[in-house]
Amino acid sequence: MKLMEKPTPVKNEYWLTPRSAYLHIPFCAHHCGYCDFAVTAGKDYLMDLYIEAIVEELRRLSNPQPVETIFLGGGTPSYLSLPQLSRLLVEVNRWLPLLANGEFTIEATPESLSADKIGLLHHHGVNRVSLGVQTFQAPLLQSLDRIHSPEHVDKAIEWLQPTIPNISIDLIFAIPKSTLATWQSDLQTAVRYPIHHISTYGLTYEKGTPLWKQRERGQIDSISEELELEMYQYGIHFLREQGFEHYEISNFAHPEYRCRHNETYWANWAYWGFGVGAARYVQGSRELNTRNTEDYIRKVLAGEDPTFQRETLSPEERARETLAMQLRRADGIDYEQFQFQTGFDARVILQDKIETYLQADLIHCHPKGLALTEKGFFVADTLAVKLAWDS
Template sequence: MAPRSAYIHVPFCKYRCGYCDFAIVANRDDLVGAYLDAIAAELSWLGEPRKVDTLYFGGGTPSHLEAGPLRRLGETVRRWHPLAAGGEWTVEANPESLTADRVDVLAELGVTRLSLGAQSLDDAKLRSLERNHDRGDVLRSMEYARAAGMQVSVDLMFAAPGETLELWRRDLAAVIELAPDHISTYGLTWEPGAAFTVKRDKGLLRPLDEELERTMYGEAIDRLAAAGFEHYEVSNFARPGRRSRHNEVYWAGSEYFAAGPGAARYVDGVRSTNHRSTTTYLKRVAAGESPVFEQEELNAEERAHELLVLGLRRLEGIDRASFAAKAGYEVDAIAGEAIRKFVELGLLSDDGSRVKLTREGLFVSDGLWPELL
């Protein structure tokens, strides 16, 4: 079956945050026109419009685009990926760049969901994370989105340099008070080559103690559950009926289209990723050349292992019968030994029909995946 989802990467940012290693360009608005031309060209290579149930504009900062270019991008994508009735269209936005005219454009285009890169509602923490916005920008952005009738998801980061447990509790309480539809919580990661990592290696920044970071994650799980949010994926919490339908496509191992620099797609059993460099991507597309930098086609067993790990990221875990029907392999045939080991360690539960992460497993989930792949 043809993919029913599409991802569009918008690489523009005003500034690169110290923890960021995404495929972005900062202060290169001179490339916006060429980017819009390239997206139109790359999408035209689909040959015909491909209707989708979910559409996702990620970045970078899609809301960094001025109203005019933002409209052009939306209209171009909508032409090649028309949204089915009842579809979900998510656009990522940073609070400082989300102006009233940009929100108006998104609403007119038919965007249904805003993913707000708030990271915190504490001004001191935002400065420590090198973010360009403050608490007031977050509140204003929420008002704009609500007035436009959009669902709102808020990204929240913990384990920022110097953060205490009490500060994190205050952040959680402040976000809950905003009553968004969805909350994603992430611990600060120290990516190779990122400015924060360089500072850490020079002794200028210090990561939080692992036990404290674990406690922070536990606080998020408990407090968000108490506030009525469903914990449905390792890092994601939603009001009933407000899950990210687009991200669920990834976790289900389903196929999806993608366009833009660094964009990764999964079509006809092949995973392919465009070149991360925006300028290289633009040059290739302008020359009529494929922007794909790397691709792989998993064999059936590799694919089954991947489906297992993706499925275990979801709190509901893996139903053995459904997994076998989809993957073509029994769970125990590809990972029985590792699963038994993790069950003994209390990191997975297995009642014979369903395998899923325990609470203890949630805290160390990234450490489980290598043995299951």
């Protein structure tokens, strides 16, 4: 559908030129049964070659590009050896120099960290660690097919705290056989650690994963939607009481500890992306690299382009996409900022949907614009698409 209204000229080019960079390291010690990311397990012999390929992709920037945030995600970037990490981080700092007060995050599994590795990360400018804890219950870790234990979490946080104290943890709720009591216990345990950020995700059964197959065969049952909603809402209320701001559907932070890198995505600003399966959004064009690690290495080292999908959005598509993304934030849409960023008036895109969804208690208005309610957050993916794209 087309908006009749002509956009005002976009005054702010900032959101089209990247100030953030994502690098994907696909290697993991083990492929967890629920995981659908671009992951490579059991092929550690490819690691050195992969680092050479990602360094080559960085070199194609031609000139160093200063950034405000860097996110080394995966996979498990912390699974790389000390020399591999060192080689990678030197090149990341060369091609993507971090601006003053920049944020440099690495994702880590608890069992892959050591005091030496943390020292090396700190030495190369990493100042934030996102730890894949998932649950503190050993039997639930087993049903998630994770290989770490709660003791690994203790040790990792003990090592991190004096060196890289900006720690975030991921938790998963709605795991088969979990109860409201196990979820409450996980949250209570989490807030006893010196951490500043928590991401909570409801377990999803991605088609084709071992976990999905187990459910198909009737070997496990997913928990009820009512209980999942109860867990989600409990998490929001509990973490708020504990001083965490609920700033995005799944994310909670102490004041000044929001994940600035992810805020780039939720604002729908531009970002660089390097590595297998990595996405980038540069000057209004979305690109996606091949999701196959061998293919990525072969292409990049042969001097070819690893991009396998490319799409340039029209200004109106960019505006609608921005609306859907920004609705993930607790702050939602700020009409004035939205117009400044996209050139479109969000109210024209939303039209009479505002009234319909207000009445359904799925959105609420605030002095600057509107945002989803708690009930709206629970169905955010479908709701945001309806609000942004339905006419």
